[in-house]
Amino acid sequence: MLAAVLSGLVVSVLYIxxxxxxxxxxxxxxxxxxxxxxxxxxxxxxxxxxxxxIAFHVPWVPSLGINLDFRLDGLxxxxxxxxxxxxxxxxxxxxxxxxxxxxxxxxxAYLSLFMAAMLGLVLADxxxxxxxxxxxxxxxxxxxxxxxxxxxxxxxxxxIALGVTGGGGFLLMAGLVWMGYAAxxxxxxxxxxxxxxxxxxxxxxxxxxxxxxxAFTKSAQFPFHFWLPGAMKAPTPVSAxxxxxxxxxxxxxxxxxxxxxLGGTDVWMYTLMAxxxxxxxxxxxHSLFRTDLKAILAYSTIAALGMLVxxxxxxxxxxxxxxxVFILVHALYKAxxxxxxxxxxHETGTRDVTALSGLRTVLVPxxxxxxxxxLSSAGIPFTFGFIGKDLIYEATLHMPGLLSVVLTALAxxxxxxxxYAGFVAGIKPFAGPLPxxxxxxHLPSAxxxxxxxxxxxxxxxxxxxxxxxxxxxxxPAVRAMAHAVSGxxxxxxxxxxxxxxxxGVTIAAGGILFWARKPSSQSESWISRxxxxxxxxxxxRAAYYARMVARRYTHTxxxxxxxVYLLRIIAFAVLLLAFRLFSGGPVRFTLDHVSPVTAxxxxxxxxxxxxxxxxxxxxxxxxxxxxxxxxxxxxxxQFVFYSAPNLAxxxxxxxxxxxxxxxxxxxxxxxxxxxxxxxxxxRDWTVALAFGAVIALIAIQVLNQPFDGTVSRxxxxxxxxxxxxxxxxxxxLVDFRGFDTMFEIVVLSIAAIGVFSLLKLRLTASxxx
Amino acid sequence: MNSxxxxxxxxxxxxxxxxxxxxxxxxGHYHPGGGFVGGxxxxxxFVLHSFTHGTEATLRLLRIHPGVLIPAxxxxxxxxxxxxxxxxxxxxxxxxxxxxxxxIGIIGSALFFDLGVYLVVVGVVLTILFTISxxxx
Numbered sequence: 001m002l003a004a005v006l007s008g009l010v011v012s013v014l015y016i017x018x019x020x021x022x023x024x025x026x027x028x029x030x031x032x033x034x035x036x037x038x039x040x041x042x043x044x045x046x047x048x049x050x051x052x053x054i055a056f057h058v059p060w061v062p063s064l065g066i067n068l069d070f071r072l073d074g075l076x077x078x079x080x081x082x083x084x085x086x087x088x089x090x091x092x093x094x095x096x097x098x099x100x101x102x103x104x105x106x107x108x109a110y111l112s113l114f115m116a117a118m119l120g121l122v123l124a125d126x127x128x129x130x131x132x133x134x135x136x137x138x139x140x141x142x143x144x145x146x147x148x149x150x151x152x153x154x155x156x157x158x159x160i161a162l163g164v165t166g167g168g169g170f171l172l173m174a175g176l177v178w179m180g181y182a183a184x185x186x187x188x189x190x191x192x193x194x195x196x197x198x199x200x201x202x203x204x205x206x207x208x209x210x211x212x213x214x215a216f217t218k219s220a221q222f223p224f225h226f227w228l229p230g231a232m233k234a235p236t237p238v239s240a241x242x243x244x245x246x247x248x249x250x251x252x253x254x255x256x257x258x259x260x261x262l263g264g265t266d267v268w269m270y271t272l273m274a275x276x277x278x279x280x281x282x283x284x285x286h287s288l289f290r291t292d293l294k295a296i297l298a299y300s301t302i303a304a305l306g307m308l309v310x311x312x313x314x315x316x317x318x319x320x321x322x323x324x325v326f327i328l329v330h331a332l333y334k335a336x337x338x339x340x341x342x343x344x345x346h347e348t349g350t351r352d353v354t355a356l357s358g359l360r361t362v363l364v365p366x367x368x369x370x371x372x373x374x375l376s377s378a379g380i381p382f383t384f385g386f387i388g389k390d391l392i393y394e395a396t397l398h399m400p401g402l403l404s405v406v407l408t409a410l411a412x413x414x415x416x417x418x419x420y421a422g423f424v425a426g427i428k429p430f431a432g433p434l435p436x437x438x439x440x441x442h443l444p445s446a447x448x449x450x451x452x453x454x455x456x457x458x459x460x461x462x463x464x465x466x467x468x469x470x471x472x473x474x475x476p477a478v479r480a481m482a483h484a485v486s487g488x489x490x491x492x493x494x495x496x497x498x499x500x501x502x503x504g505v506t507i508a509a510g511g512i513l514f515w516a517r518k519p520s521s522q523s524e525s526w527i528s529r530x531x532x533x534x535x536x537x538x539x540x541r542a543a544y545y546a547r548m549v550a551r552r553y554t555h556t557x558x559x560x561x562x563x564v565y566l567l568r569i570i571a572f573a574v575l576l577l578a579f580r581l582f583s584g585g586p587v588r589f590t591l592d593h594v595s596p597v598t599a600x601x602x603x604x605x606x607x608x609x610x611x612x613x614x615x616x617x618x619x620x621x622x623x624x625x626x627x628x629x630x631x632x633x634x635x636x637x638q639f640v641f642y643s644a645p646n647l648a649x650x651x652x653x654x655x656x657x658x659x660x661x662x663x664x665x666x667x668x669x670x671x672x673x674x675x676x677x678x679x680x681x682x683r684d685w686t687v688a689l690a691f692g693a694v695i696a697l698i699a700i701q702v703l704n705q706p707f708d709g710t711v712s713r714x715x716x717x718x719x720x721x722x723x724x725x726x727x728x729x730x731x732x733l734v735d736f737r738g739f740d741t742m743f744e745i746v747v748l749s750i751a752a753i754g755v756f757s758l759l760k761l762r763l764t765a766s767x768x769x
Numbered sequence: 770m771n772s773x774x775x776x777x778x779x780x781x782x783x784x785x786x787x788x789x790x791x792x793x794x795x796x797g798h799y800h801p802g803g804g805f806v807g808g809x810x811x812x813x814x815f816v817l818h819s820f821t822h823g824t825e826a827t828l829r830l831l832r833i834h835p836g837v838l839i840p841a842x843x844x845x846x847x848x849x850x851x852x853x854x855x856x857x858x859x860x861x862x863x864x865x866x867x868x869x870x871x872x873i874g875i876i877g878s879a880l881f882f883d884l885g886v887y888l889v890v891v892g893v894v895l896t897i898l899f900t901i902s903x904x905x906x
Contacts, residue, residue, distance in 0.1 A: 650805060653806060729803070730798055738882060749840075
């Protein structure tokens with residue numbers, strides 16, 4: 001199973017060296033990957049239907065609880081089959097749709113990466129592993145949405161998508177880690193066992209809030225829904241893939257997966273029902289005002305996602321069954337509608353629904369696909385959508401008391417609007433007379449029309465024979481979410497009852513709406529008046545202000561003047577050290593342990609003080625540098641007096657080289673600045689004196705501490721016996737602490753590379769001028 | 770710098786300082802010295818030469834760019850670090866030959882580690898200084 005998940009990642013990497021051979025006709029071989037994977041997962045249908053789960057475990061970072069744990073149960077299998085199945089069709093479709101595109105290889109690389117990430121996400125049993133794949137889907141979808149990278153709008157919408165889903169991912173990570181900490185395990189399977197304890201945890205509310213934030217951003221729930229319509233800038237195959245079966249369903253998957261762990265509480269249920277309900281009604285209503293086919297589909301997708309969240313929130317086995325059925329229903333009809341729209345766009349050059357009509361005469365198979373998909377989305381009998389809609393109504397009607405009325409009303413009104421959206425997208429472009437400009441339109445290659453037709457026909461097939469998928473796919477998925485399963489098999493006909501009546505009402509109302517209302521650009525501009533209050537604009541403004549604050553902050557703290565950095569660093573160090581020094585009461589020290597002062601030392605100290613005085617008062621930079629090196633040499637002499645020859649030797653060499661370095665760069669510096677500003681001088685004096693005083697105090701304080709000679713005694717005793725050396729300093733450097741030395745020379749090398757590359761880059765740039 | 774005395778002196782000082790740096794490197798294990806200070810002395814020898822003859826002349830004298838010494842030194846140090854692993858000992862175990870060599874004396878893996886440090890220091894100092902001096906010109 002690891003191979004199945006990783007194959008997409010490996011393939012996407014292989015596109016880097018071999019991609020250029022796979023841009024032309026050979027590109028179609030890319031479709032082999034999802035087809036093989038689909039076959040691989042399809043093999044598991046019988047065993048998973050029989051109730052077994054397939055687990056796979058490889059330790060990765062066991063000390064952190066991160067392991068490559070994969071687990072295939074009903075829910076994972078359903079999603080895996082959707083990902084690879086619809087993936088296969090999208091791969092094939094994209095080959096024709098993007099034929100001759102110069103970056104076709106890149107497209108398949110991103111798509112393979114995305115598919116692998118989705119598979120990993122739905123198969124992972126470890127929440128941290130799940131999170132890694134979750135982030136991978138965000139990143140790879142960023143590349144897919146921004147695939148037309150020459151278009152500024154496309155780049156912007158991919159950034160928005162990344163910002164929203166990435167921000168949600170950040171919160172999700174916090175939630176998952178917190179949950180793992182509370183449950184003392186990162187395995188979802190083990191979390192289920194401690195679910196009651198988790199729900200009683202003090203921080204349960206925080207965990208749920210963080211995890212829901214992740215799921216809601218990913219699944220485009222209100223008020224984070226706005227990235228999804230923007231993501232329609234992607235090539236249509238990408239939209240079809242991301243928004244029917246994969247990306248946005250990741251949040252739904254997460255909610256379904258964590259229902260047995262966190263679900264069943266009031267917080268969980270009411271939040272999900274409220275957010276899902278608002279989302280589905282809000283966005284279904286919005287789809288009324290759109291004229292772009294993809295925008296209509298985008299809003300009806302959000303409505304469907306809201307419906308799924310809403311159903312998971314209801315939390316009865318019936319609702320879970322309805323949700324699982326609806327996932328499949330929606331994937332089939334929405335992918336089909338998106339792919340149909342793609343062909344219409346490809347052949348006519350427009351997606352404006354007010355301009356399109358009569359295409360049934362020229363695009364026959366697509367007209368069939370569009371019609372079937374629209375019927376399924378409307379829930380007309382004998383389509384799979386009909387079964388899905390019935391189950392939804394059953395789930396809402398079985399809620400207690402007033403809640404059932406409210407929820408059913410919500411579901412019915414959303415479905416009416418979704419029916420309208422489906423009809424506009426699937427039927428409207430094909431109905432009516434064929435306008436003159438579209439007469440030249442001809443049917444494209446079968447690679448473009450077969451995938452949507454196949455998906456639409458599957459919707460019809462499952463609608464007529466629900467037993468095909470009932471026990472094989474749907475019930476195992478429900479079992480993964482709830483312990484009890486409703487048991488009743490899916491039926492086409494439930495007899496005359498309230499559910500059927502509601503279905504009829506939905507279809508009738510939607511039909512009337514479709515007949516009475518024509519999409520127009522007037523209504524679209526009318527709704528755009530409310531844009532400034534839309535969540536998209538609120539968040540854009542928030543992002544703008546965050547950027548402004550960051551800029552101001554950076555500008556203040558990081559202004560590019562080395563002297564300012566030095567001043568701040570030293571001032572901060574002084575404050576910190578002084579606080580630490582004086583926080584333990586007044587500083588006391590004695591000079592008892594200090595050895596007597598010799599005449600040499602007095603002489604050297606006098607030179608040192610004179611050099612300091614010269615360095616700070618001179619107006620010549622060269623003099624200042626030389627004076628500084630005199631200070632260095634004086635310190636070296638002190639080392640010599642106290643018999644530290646290694647240190648003295650090294651310090652002498654370093655001081656010499658520092659002077660050379662200074663001299664080399666000296667005449668590139670601006671003329672010596674004599675600060676006329678008294679305030680600045682006083683400030684610098686204060687900081688310098690304070691720093692000197694604090695360091696001196698600390699040095700004297702250190703002398704007063706009892707000297708612990710354990711370490712130096714160890715080195716002294718063992719240098720010769722263990723390392724065959726008499727120079728203890730050198731033995732420490734090359735043997736006892738050899739690792740430190742190794743890292744130090746690595747750091748030195750990095751510094752040299754830095755200087756070299758910075759200056760050489762500048763050289764070539766100036767040579768060009 | 771156009772001082773004939775310094776120029777002539779630098780010609781003689783370069784080999785002497787280099788010999789001294791190698792002397793410091795080799796004696797490091799028993800007496801004051803070692804790879805780091807040896808490398809610094811060697812760098813000073815070349816820097817002195819570059820002061821009197823110009824950076825280009827020193828680079829010509831070196832034949833290779835000093836930057837090449839950095840990976841060579843790092844590689845040598847790393848090699849002497851990991852060499853004990855071949856005979857199954859932990860990383861950085863000191864390996865020593867049995868019989869002392871003439872003049873140099875007993876040598877072990879620590880010497881090669883120190884030699885690596887020496888090369889890295891020479892490479893780093895000369896790369897930084899020569900790059901800056903070429904940039905300044």
